[in-house]
């Protein structure tokens with residue numbers, strides 16, 4: 224990676240994000256580094272629990288508030304740990320200096336060359352929700368059931384209008400424009416309706432409109448197509464294309480849906496057990512992946528085309544053996560070693576270096592170069 228921070232719109236360096244839980248520290252994000260250029264769509268792919276959403280929360284500067292008040296983090300020990308984090312931060316120290324793992328976020332997140340993690344909350348808030356927006360995974364909890372769509376979509380505009388300069392007419396014009404952009408349909412009438420009048424797929428498009436209303440530069444979308452049926456997924460993908468084409472937005476797409484990445488991501492980072500194990504352009508990742516985890520992941524989620532080739536070659540479709548690592552006690556060495564068919568002794572003890580093996584292709588595997596060709 225070049226040292227010029229302005230070459231990238233976003234550059235994440237050695238990001239760590241740890242939760243507390245009744246079972247101990249959860250190492251949700253460990254030493255993750257990647258970059259996104261302006262106008263690019265980058266995807267993070269990996270099994271559920273790999274740390275994708277936690278990366279997003281850390282970039283947005285809301286990881287710690289979510290982690291502190293999340294389930295199971297209210298007991299005495301946890302409170303003590305968070306106090307230690309606060310103390311360490313005041314002194315400019317990190318877990319490594321203290322020789323002890325602390326909850327919270329460490330590392331660097333450069334946005335337009337500025338490290339977001341060193342900003343105070345007020346400055347961060349000016350960027351979050353305005354230049355950088357987040358579209359959460361659509362659940363029944365994402366929209367407020369009691370307020371109509373028009374007011375909910377307008378919320379970000381009001382929230383960032385500290386100087387009270389926006390006229391109501393202007394706000395309503397922008398609400399209509401945003402809802403129209405995601406092709407909600409009959410928006411001038413339907414904006415007055417409450418969430419229960421909309422389908423799951425429409426909910427997701429309303430969430431996208433809510434994120435678009437500030438004319439953001441960079442948008443993070445968390446599992447935009449998961450839990451939706453195929454027809455609805457198609458409409459969401461169309462909405463994503465539209466947003467990319469019309470607004471030239473830079474995007475980070477978090478999903479384990481290969482179809483979504485194949486269509487929408489130009490570059491993909493592959494995560495397992497809190498670590499980024501491979502990062503490259505979409506063709507390399509989906510057609511000639513190098514990391515054993517990426518290969519195994521593709522085989523468990525094959526595209527139609529892959530299925531055809533697998534059948535032609537008389538191969539068997541296999542799941543990844545074993546279960547994803549317990550992040551309160553992640554494996555030593557390579558995080559994938561207990562499940563990797565190519566594991567050798569050093570994989571069990573030495574963490575593989577995340578290195579650039581060819582231009583813009585990063586991988587963390589000791590045995591890169593010794594593995595058989597991936598031929599599917």
Ligand SMILES: Nc1ncnc2c1ncn2[C@@H]1O[C@H](COP(=O)(O)OP(=O)(O)O)[C@@H](O)[C@H]1O
Pocket residue numbers: 242243244249250251269270271272273274275276277278289290293294550
């Ligand atoms: N609020 C929380 N408190 C403790 N652990 C959490 C919390 N949220 C997520 N985790 C754990 O962090 C890890 C990464 O989760 P997450 O970032 O949600 O992964 P993904 O988005 O890839 O599914 C998982 O082991 C998950 O159980």
Ligand code: SF4
Pocket residue numbers: 514515516557558559560561563564565566567570575587588589590591
């Ligand atoms: S470092 Fe070793 S265990 Fe890890 S993916 Fe590579 S070969 Fe497998």
Ligand SMILES: [Mg+2]
Pocket residue numbers: 275276277445446
């Ligand atoms: Mg997630």
